[in-house]
Structure formats: structure tokens, C-alpha cells
Amino acid sequence: MKKSERTRKRILDAAAHWLTHKGLAATSLRELAEETNIRTASIYYYFESKDALVEEVLRIGIEVVHQSVKERVEMLGEEVSFQQRIETAITAHLYALLMHGNYTSAHILNYSFVSLDIRQRVLKVRREYGEYWQDLLEQAQKAGDIAPYVDLGLLRLFLIGALNWSVEWFDAEVKSVERLAKDCCKMIFNGISGHSTSAGVTRHDVLTCPSSTITHDR
Template identity: 55%
Template sequence: MRRSEQTRRRILDAAALWLNKKGLAETSLQDLADEVGLQTASLYYHFPSKDALIEEVLHKGIEIVYEDVRRALDALEPSASYRERVRVAIAAHLSSLLEHGDYTSANIRNFPLVPENLREKNLSIRRQYGDYWRQLLQDAQKAGEVAPNVDLSLVRLFLVGAMNWSTEWFNPRKKSIDAIADMICSMIFDGIGPKEQRPSDGGQKRVTRR
């Protein structure tokens, strides 16, 4: 990696850290320049404005996870079940999220706070990643591995939302990423109620009148 690329990466890493820990209002170019040992004017060589820097951090917050999930699924055998594909996608999302936590958390925390033009630019890759999960779940449903009456939009929102906040609750001393992925996958495909007691009438108990 060339020196200019290394410097650019250091600036991005510092910006992601500050946006995650301190937030948009408390992140200034002067602070970032001090953090990476540069003059403020030198930052403009790599990023023409603070908005351009924030835009790149937000983009990476989604792009990194998206690429890792796609790479993990591409490595599976074509014969892999959709249950296994979903489990692998969950594990890859969590692993990537926690490895690059500053970027992903910076996106989650600051997306509602950035100017509208930056939100609009970030929505493109957000939609792409959302569509990727939507297609995965739709394929699982078409293959008969997900019930036809399940609202996949709700499943996707619950799933991705829960995974995104794992940076707040994940503790490797309690459960590994693989163990969490297994459990989440089991909840999605098997439910959380005991199978032998699961009612077939939507959970409503029948009352016998005498």
C-alpha cells in the first residue's frame, strides 16, 4: 500500500473512531488532523471537505459488511441449504461488524444526524445490502425452507437491526459469534416455543363450552 493510501486509511480510521465515540457534532477536522499527526490543510489533499470524509466513513460502514457477507456466501457449495446460507450470512455480518465496529457504529449512530444530501448518498448502498438480504430470504421461502405466510420484510428488519446493535451487547466470554449465529438461525427457522406445545391455530387456546 502506498504511503498516501496508508495516510488516507489512517484518516478514515480516526474519523470512524471519533464519529462512533464522540458523534458528529464533536468531530472536527482539527481534531482528526491532530489524531493522525497531520496539519489540517493536509487533510484536504485526501478529502476536499468534512462532508466528503463523513460520506466515505458512512459508505464503508455498510460496504465492508456487505462485501464480507457476500464473500462468505459465495464460498458455499451450490447445494448448501438456505438455512445454512442464512446462518453463514449472520455469522459473516456479525464478524465483520465487530471487526470494523467503529465504521459500522459510526454509520448507525450518525446516519440520522448528517445533512440530507449525505443520507441520500448513503441510502444507495443501504438499499443494495437490504436487497441482498431480501433476496436471500425470498429464495429460502421459495425453496420451502421458510413458511409462505411469513412476512419477510419484518424478518429482515428484526434480523439486521438486532445484528447491527451487537456492538453494544456482544461479549465473547459469554457466547462466540458462531454460537450466536446458530441460535439466531434456530429462532428464525424453528421458532422459540417448544414444538410439542406449539398450537396450530395461531396461538389461541380453544375454550370448550359445556
């Protein structure tokens, strides 16, 4: 890696760090320059503007998660169950989110505040990742691993939302990423109800169920 590329990366790293901890408007090029040991004006050699720098951080923030998830799911063999694939996807998402730096959290925390221009361009990258999950979930539903009644769009938004929020509370000393992913997956697949059959036990008589758990349907 050339020195010029390294400098560029150091600016991006500093930006991701400040965007995560201070927010968009409180992230000043002066402080980024100080942290990178260059002068403010030198940033403009690498980036056209503050907006361009921020846009790249946000874009990387999604791409790194998307790539991580895709890679690790594809590494699984063909015969692996969809529940296992989804657990792997959750693990990979959490890993990229929690362990691999500030780019993704910078994205999550600042997306609402960047200019409309940036938001629209970054939205494309977001959509691609959303569609990856949507495909995964649809395949799982077709294969019968997800019940037909489930609204996959809602599931996707609900799941990714919950995972993204973990940047606010995750603590590796309380629960590891793998453990967290496994527990989330179990909760999502088996449900939390105390009235159904015990978690993980396969039932074939799906047409019968304790009515008490659905009595509030109207």
C-alpha cells in the first residue's frame, strides 16, 4: 500500500471514529487533520469536500457488512439448513458491526443527518444489502424453514433494526458475538412463548395449537 493510500485511509479512519462518537456536524476537518498529523488543507488533496469524505465513510460502512455477511454465508456448504445460514448471517452482521471499526456505526448514527444528495446515493448501497437479506429470507420461506404466515419485509426490518441497535448496548464481556447471534436466532425462530412446545422440538401437527396463545386475534 502506497503512502498516499495510507494517508487517505488514516483520514477515513479518523472520520469514521469522529462521526461515531461526535456526530456529523461536530466532526471538523481540523480535528481529523490533527488526528492524522497533517494540516486541514491537505485533506482537500484526498477529498473534494467534507461531504465527499462523509459519503465514503457511510458507503464503506454498509459495504463492509454486506461483504462480510455474503462471504461467510457462501462459505457454508449447499446442504446447510436455512436456519443455520441465517444464524451465520446474523453473526457476520454483528461481527462487522461490533468488531470491525466505526464505519458502520458512523453510517447508522449519521444517515438521518447527511444531505439529501448523499442519502440518496447511499440508499442504493443500503437497498442492495436489504435485498440480499430479502432473498435469503425468501429462500428460507420457500424451503419451509420460515413459516408461511411471516411477513418477510417486516422480519427483515425488525431483525436488522434490532441488530443495528446493538451498537448502543453490546458488551463483549457479557456475551460474545457468537453467543449473542445464537441466542437471537433461537429467540426469533422458536419464539418466546411459554405455552408452545419446548424450543427446538419438531412438531408435525402444525394444525393444532393451544388456542390460548392466539385468543387476542380479532
